[in-house]
Amino acid sequence: MMQYAWWQTGVIYQIYPRSFMDGNNDGVGDLNGITQRLDYLQWLGVDAIWLSPIYPSPMADFGYDISNYTDIEPLFGNLEDFDRLLEQVHQHGMKCILDFVPCHSSDQHPWFREACSSRDNPKRDWYIWRDPAPDGGVPNNWLSNFGGTAWQYDEQTQQYYLHMFDARQPDLNWRNPEVRNAMFDAMRFWLERGVDGFRVDVIWMMVKDIQFRDNPLRPDWKPGDSNESMQIGVYTEDQPEVHEIIRDMRALVDAYAGDRVLIGEIYLEAEKLVTYYGPQLDEVHMPFNFQFITMEGWSAEMIRACVDPYEAMLPTGAWPNWVLGNHDRPRIATRIGRDQIRIAQMLLLTLRGTPTCYYGDELGMENVVVPVEMINDPPGKKNPLFSRDPERTPMQWDASPNAGFSAAGVQTWLPIAQEYQQQNIEVEQQDPHSYLSLVRALLSLRHDMSALSIGTYTAVLDVPEGCFAFLREHEEQRLLVVLNCSGDELELTLPRLGQGHILLATSLDREGKVELSALQLPANEGYIIEL
Numbered sequence: 042m043m044q045y046a047w048w049q050t051g052v053i054y055q056i057y058p059r060s061f062m063d064g065n066n067d068g069v070g071d072l073n074g075i076t077q078r079l080d081y082l083q084w085l086g087v088d089a090i091w092l093s094p095i096y097p098s099p100m101a102d103f104g105y106d107i108s109n110y111t112d113i114e115p116l117f118g119n120l121e122d123f124d125r126l127l128e129q130v131h132q133h134g135m136k137c138i139l140d141f142v143p144c145h146s147s148d149q150h151p152w153f154r155e156a157c158s159s160r161d162n163p164k165r166d167w168y169i170w171r172d173p174a175p176d177g178g179v180p181n182n183w184l185s186n187f188g189g190t191a192w193q194y195d196e197q198t199q200q201y202y203l204h205m206f207d208a209r210q211p212d213l214n215w216r217n218p219e220v221r222n223a224m225f226d227a228m229r230f231w232l233e234r235g236v237d238g239f240r241v242d243v244i245w246m247m248v249k250d251i252q253f254r255d256n257p258l259r260p261d262w263k264p265g266d267s268n269e270s271m272q273i274g275v276y277t278e279d280q281p282e283v284h285e286i287i288r289d290m291r292a293l294v295d296a297y298a299g300d301r302v303l304i305g306e307i308y309l310e311a312e313k314l315v316t317y318y319g320p321q322l323d324e325v326h327m328p329f330n331f332q333f334i335t336m337e338g339w340s341a342e343m344i345r346a347c348v349d350p351y352e353a354m355l356p357t358g359a360w361p362n363w364v365l366g367n368h369d370r371p372r373i374a375t376r377i378g379r380d381q382i383r384i385a386q387m388l389l390l391t392l393r394g395t396p397t398c399y400y401g402d403e404l405g406m407e408n409v410v411v412p413v414e415m416i417n418d419p420p421g422k423k424n425p426l427f428s429r430d431p432e433r434t435p436m437q438w439d440a441s442p443n444a445g446f447s448a449a450g451v452q453t454w455l456p457i458a459q460e461y462q463q464q465n466i467e468v469e470q471q472d473p474h475s476y477l478s479l480v481r482a483l484l485s486l487r488h489d490m491s492a493l494s495i496g497t498y499t500a501v502l503d504v505p506e507g508c509f510a511f512l513r514e515h516e517e518q519r520l521l522v523v524l525n526c527s528g529d530e531l532e533l534t535l536p537r538l539g540q541g542h543i544l545l546a547t548s549l550d551r552e553g554k555v556e557l558s559a560l561q562l563p564a565n566e567g568y569i570i571e572l
């Protein structure tokens with residue numbers, strides 16, 4: 042195991058700081074709250090936490106609009122609280138990854154305030170400015186991912202600035218070396234404090250076309266489809282020049298001892314995604330693989346169509362990874378339905394490659410209905426259908442008022458799920474058959490069995506429709522994972538595999554010997570079988 046880095050053998054847990062634990066009872070989660078709950082994460086068995094942004098921010102996009110890259114947002118605490126959290130994370134045998142948001146800053150960042158002050162201000166070129174089109178309109182057809190044009194007119198200097206997200210998130214000009222240096226300095230600041238790496242926000246959109254050409258429109262787009270799918274980002278994403286910047290970032294991170302990790306947020310098809318490992322594996326250690334998040338539907342056949350081609354197209358030596366949920370997409374339990382969530386979790390935690398778990402998914406949390414008048418999220422304010430608030434609601438710790446997230450009587454920033462009294466950590470910890478107990482058992486097995494953490498992956502194709510199966514092998518260990526992704530009982534006929542015994546079943550109540558020549562697999566049930 043020694044030749045593997047922690048981020049290869051470990052499991053990452055994403056914390057959305059506003060919603061994990063409110064340590065000072067103001068209705069919003071914070072760093073001291075996270076510190077209080079580290080024992081739980083250790084009990085659960087995850088290896089690293091990734092914190093969504095904790096930097097000073099006017100919260101136009103809840104932290105993804107940063108006004109100072111080297112400090113802590115007062116709502117979350119201060120640098121002392123951060124140092125204590127980091128020290129405690131390490132004491133608990135875990136690692137800590139920060140979110141880094143280099144593509145855009147807040148419009149309240151002093152850099153942008155300066156840039157706006159005049160056309161010849163030295164910081165002007167730190168952002169992306171264009172003259173109006175001859176008719177006075179926007180410079181080109183680029184659209185914001187949050188809806189509408191990506192250009193905002195600045196009255197005072199009479200030019201437009203670019204924002205690929207909210208207008209309060211102006212895009213930085215990564216073609217300017219001063220921007221690179223300032224951002225790299227900010228990364229060094231946190232690496233020197235001891236963080237174990239970064240998840241880099243929209244890394245594939247950091248550079249835009251130098252000629253500002255119009256993006257082609259997607260011919261099949263219809264109202265109700267997402268904003269970002271309205272046009273094809275030929276000129277606003279995945280530009281060749283971005284790779285050189287990522288290589289510089291990687292060199293910076295690698296210069297620090299202790300296996301610091303660089304993970305890129307990238308929504309691209311798998312063929313393009315894998316190019317972000319870099320020609321010499323010198324770009325991100327892992328480009329987030331969102332295939333299970335973006336998959337429209339859920340079936341064994343769809344899962345196979347993600348896993349097998351991805352395995353085949355990974356560059357030699359590149360380490361895979363899988364994600365089931367995050368703060369931008371509906372919760373997995375809501376997307377695929379409760380019947381299949383045990384299967385989804387067994388899949389995530391047995392595939393080859395680093396799993397990332399989204400807080401609360403280990404409880405089976407679902408999207409929470411947030412009344413329109415309570416919507417916080419900027420794209421949700423434009424169109425409630427696109428609100429990401431429902432997947433960001435407070436963690437459900439126990440059955441007390443406010444689910445143990447904030448004290449009783451505190452108004453939490455988003456509503457708590459109605460079913461929190463039955464669905465919470467305390468209740469599920471006591472139930473050996475709960476979903477949480479399954480997640481913990483899977484995590485523990487993944488740690489104990491090298492076949493799961495570092496073993497090879499081989500597809501098993503001679504299984505009935507509705508079943509997804511594969512082998513994981515390392516040295517003497519040989520495991521078969523069979524997942525019934527359907528609502529019907531299936532019979533598997535795999536005589537070549539002989540006999541085995543069930544190490545873990547999704548229902549948690551089946552064990553013992555099985556004959557692979559005739560294996561009954563109940564509906565929505567999965568087994569990890571040792572051969």
Ligand code: NOJ
Pocket residue numbers: 102105106142206242243306368369
């Ligand atoms: C991706 C983040 O995950 C999302 O939450 C955010 O709104 C955009 N980047 C803009 O930073």
